[in-house]
Amino acid sequence: MTRGIALVRRPGHRLAEGLVTHIERTDVDIARARQQHEAYRTALADAGWQVHEVDPADQCPDAVFVEDTVVVCDGLAVVTRPGAPERRPEIAGAEKAVREAGLDVVRIEAPGTLDGGDVLQVGDTVYVGLGGRTNDEGVAQLAAHLASRGRTVVPVPLREVLHLKSAVTALSDGTLLALPDLFDTGALGRPVRAIDEEAGCHVVPLGGDLVLLAASAPRTAALVADLGFTPVVVDISEYEKLEGCVTCLSVLIPRA
């Protein structure tokens, strides 16, 4: 029995041209990025997820960061309208994939913008980062869509950081792991656990006690293990050069 479907999208040949906003551009090794993506897919499959590949969008360098194109909540898929216009052609393939997965589908419409990387779901609360990519209108549209699923949306203003999930994510017990300097943690309305390494605040609960995190966060992997979870560690160095993290490379659709 699988845990559900994990949507991924393979890196395209233009990956190295991906956007960088808050870090300096460094060379991306495409061959290495492909190997890392394969290992990432294997980690998801080994954790019990049925890996499904979204159609390629190779003209879009950032298409591998499929999380930004769709938000899935309780059987509903909200197809986003990415804040970076050059990423908008990525959404067609994502919409096709969620329709094939049998989800109800709605969209963020102009002038709203929303990136999936700004959306952090913790129980019935959905925190949404307000920064360079997601605007007030996008948050309002998301809130209206998710009200049908009983979710409450809480906007979180960001500082110098790409997405909310670049700065905070949650373990399956609701513990928030955060880099507090990057946003107003008070907006979350609950305590956070401050993490002392950048990639450490990026975790993906994979079901059961499994927690996916990056090899660049060894101290956080140890912390996660101390908290009673089992870290699943993947090297995603080539994606980190493009401000990517473990959350960005997949969209998990839990089995109903």
Ligand SMILES: CN(C)C(=N)NCCC[C@H](N)C(=O)O
């Ligand atoms: C949580 N994060 C960080 C994401 N979901 N997406 C990362 C996208 C990175 C891409 N170069 C860009 O700038 O769009």
